Amino acid sequence: MITLHGFAASNYYNIVKHTLLYKEVPFQENLIFAGSDELLKVSPVGKVPAITTAEGFNLSEANVICDFIEETYPDTPLYPTDASERAAVRQIMKIAELYLELPSRRLIPYVFSGTQAPDTVKEEVRQVLTRGIGALNQVCQFSPWIAGKELTMADIYMHYVNVVVKACAQAQLDWDVLAEIPGMKEWNKTMSQSDIAQKIEADRVANMPEFMQHVQAQIQAANAK
Incomplete structure (x- = not known):
């Protein structure tokens, strides 16, 4: 199963999440914020989103991930054939x-x-x-x-x-x-209005307080230097 690393307040994370849900690809989510040491293990520059496949293959950058998903799961295409x-x-x-x-x-x-x-x-x-x-x-x-x-x-x-x-x-x-x-x-x-977009929006709203706490902590840490 694919693991999607990132956080629901990220629009790039949600691009990948919507793609996975639309194609009905099984996946699990790993809540993790940008720049963390944990994220650097799966994303070369510590950016959200990243994925890890069942085989342990790590990949980052939303457009690259989406192209990988499209090629790996072609039954529900998101690109024209022409x-x-x-x-x-x-x-x-x-x-x-x-x-x-x-x-x-x-x-x-x-x-x-x-x-x-x-x-x-x-x-x-x-x-x-x-x-x-x-x-x-x-x-x-x-x-x-x-x-x-x-x-x-x-x-x-x-x-x-x-x-x-x-x-x-x-x-x-x-x-x-x-x-x-x-x-x-x-x-x-x-x-x-789609079911997928509404689920993702609900998750985004739920994640915002934790994300804002993370942002404030980063600002305080930067000011303390």
Whole structure:
């Protein structure tokens, strides 16, 4: 059985968890926070998520793990069979990561601390998000799924990217980024109503107090140095 290492407050962890649940792959969870010595044993740079297979094979990085799961458990595919269509799915995922998730992530420390990011940081984030919005308006289909008629890995990936975007952009930029992409909010609502997404959201909410305690402990330790 696969062991999924990480914590439910992590959107990257939840991308892998959703993939496993969607494909009905048996797995168990190991609650562990980023940067710990225990995590370094299964993840080379101590990042969440990581997995350990029944054979003892360790693997990290969410997109790499998802590709491994797709190839190992192909019966419920999350990529099209056509090469061009597969590339289109991966293009959406990469744009979402580079131009929505990563710039929004720059605002997380300020969200957690309840402070406002410097105007220079806000402007830099806004510029990158604007590029992402323009790109996604070109490549997303929402017919009904994000890349076409079938649910793909791009749907799972984007759904959990949006968790970070909504939390950070709204709080720090007073900006409803998803509303800038016609069809995105309606699609996101559909995604959130699935049994899998609702289970993952419940687990995320339950994990948040422990995660925030961990964050506060890290901040206190850093300030004490």
